[in-house]
Amino acid sequence: MNMRTDIYWESINKFGEELCGDSVEIVRSPEKTILVLADGLGSGVKANILSTLTTKIAATMLKDGATIEETVKTIVSTLPVCRIRKIAYSTFTIITVDDKCNCHIVEYDNPPVFLLRNGQIEKINGVKREIAGKKLTETRIKVEENDMLIAVSDGVVHAGVGGLLNLGWQWENIAGYIEKVSQTETTPKSLVRLITTVTSNFYLDRAGDDATVAALKVIRPRRVTVFTGPPQNPADDGRVVELLMGEPGVKVVCGGTAARIVSKSCGRSLLPLPNL
Numbered sequence: 001m002n003m004r005t006d007i008y009w010e011s012i013n014k015f016g017e018e019l020c021g022d023s024v025e026i027v028r029s030p031e032k033t034i035l036v037l038a039d040g041l042g043s044g045v046k047a048n049i050l051s052t053l054t055t056k057i058a059a060t061m062l063k064d065g066a067t068i069e070e071t072v073k074t075i076v077s078t079l080p081v082c083r084i085r086k087i088a089y090s091t092f093t094i095i096t097v098d099d100k101c102n103c104h105i106v107e108y109d110n111p112p113v114f115l116l117r118n119g120q121i122e123k124i125n126g127v128k129r130e131i132a133g134k135k136l137t138e139t140r141i142k143v144e145e146n147d148m149l150i151a152v153s154d155g156v157v158h159a160g161v162g163g164l165l166n167l168g169w170q171w172e173n174i175a176g177y178i179e180k181v182s183q184t185e186t187t188p189k190s191l192v193r194l195i196t197t198v199t200s201n202f203y204l205d206r207a208g209d210d211a212t213v214a215a216l217k218v219i220r221p222r223r224v225t226v227f228t229g230p231p232q233n234p235a236d237d238g239r240v241v242e243l244l245m246g247e248p249g250v251k252v253v254c255g256g257t258a259a260r261i262v263s264k265s266c267g268r269s270l271l272p273l274p275n276l
Helices: 044-063 068-078 171-181 188-202 234-246 256-266
Strands: 004-012 022-028 032-040 090-098 102-108 114-117 120-122 127-131 134-142 148-152 211-219 224-228 250-254
Touching: 004 022, 004 032, 004 188, 022 044, 022 211, 032 044, 032 148, 032 211, 044 068, 044 090, 068 090, 068 102, 068 127, 068 134, 090 148, 090 211, 114 171, 120 171, 148 188, 171 188, 188 211, 224 234, 224 256, 234 250, 234 256, 250 256
Parallel strands: 224 250
Antiparallel strands: 004 211, 022 032, 032 090, 090 102, 102 134, 114 120, 114 148, 127 134, 148 211
16 A cells, blocks of 8 residues: 655744744655755854755755756755855755655755654664765665654754753764654654754753754555535435445545435434534
8 A cells, every 4th residue: 555644843943033044845745755854054034044945946846856966956056155154055854755665865964864663763874975066865765654754953963062961962862762752652743842842941942053853754544535415416326325435444424415315325324413
């Protein structure tokens, strides 16, 4: 059976900034899911512009069939140059998962992606390559049902530097935390919220950098078929119900007339709703 994805992400703004310097873009189609997380240089408005440009360009080009080489070259040639630092720069993580469980990960200067499988974090070994002067890490793997890929910006691994943690919340420590909480928290939403909460706590709720966590889980699709409103021709009632019952997964019937049609065709009684 073809697989789908469940995705959730959250960001923490750098303390005192109204805009986040990190951006996330998600593109879905029946064939694949693309998740892009970008971290713009610095913070505030400039960083937000850099990261937003990066995510929009990457997601749009890859969705339309561009190669990673074409995409990176376009990003590099498009980003505006910072007048102070004289560099145009946004780090990024790109995760693509298709419906056959083929996964393609491209990372540029962001912390390595966490692969959570069967309650354990597995190290992903990518290949180093250079495109348009940028040194990237590229990985191709087969993912499995219930695998979760977790991408973070460097604001997460730097949480607590010089404060509660001398060296920050390092990658290995985050991996250990994910393994621990994943024993009870199995959805992207619950896991991301826990990680961002701990990140904020390490910053004492005054984040020294923008921090973003995005999680993508490989799931088996759940199918629902809805029947609402009777057919225009009453002679088609039986055929419509036959089509409905032949569909896989959950069936939902909306409306009294539609319910009576299904009840009559299937020979099953309608039950009144209990008083609430």
